[in-house]
Amino acid sequence: MRSRTSGMWWGTAIEAPDPAGLARFYAELLEWPIVHEEPGTAVVGPPQAGVYLVFQQATGYRPPAWPPHDGEQRPMMHLDFQVGDLDEAVAVAVASGATPAPVQPQENVRVLFDPAGHPFCLCREED
Structure with a gap:
């Protein structure tokens, strides 16, 4: 039986005053690449499919x-x-x-x- 989540990615979103800067920190710490970046959002993921860390802009953080x-x-x-x-x-x-x-x-x-x-x-x- 196929899982409802097979083929999907998953992760957690973390608020930050500087999402790109925080993504660079975790990318360096984990030795994972930044896989997506746009204004207010940056995503770090492992070299193989898996869990992602999403960093999002937070006003008043x-x-x-x-x-x-x-x-x-x-x-x-x-x-x-x-x-x-x-x-x-x-x-x-x-x-x-x-x-x-x-x-x-x-x-x-x-x-x-x-x-x-x-x-x-x-x-x-x-x-």
Whole structure:
């Protein structure tokens, strides 16, 4: 039986004050190409078909607070990336423009902020 979603692409849309700049950050971080760009929208995708990250212009964008706290914009989602060498992955992310979060709740996970302030996690692969 054929799936209703076979042949379709899927992804998530992420708001940003500078969609093209944020797309360049994730393209460098993931070593994925920017597959589409137009005013107010940029899309990053893997070399093979799969999930896409769509970055869209957001007027009045406010970065989320992490860890969440009352009265501030809460993160409504975040991206997790599994990595083999956590220290190396953090160094690459920081060199690409990420900022480590001041609070790190787990030994095998590093929380960072992308250039627009979205939190994302680098998670060490379990042996």
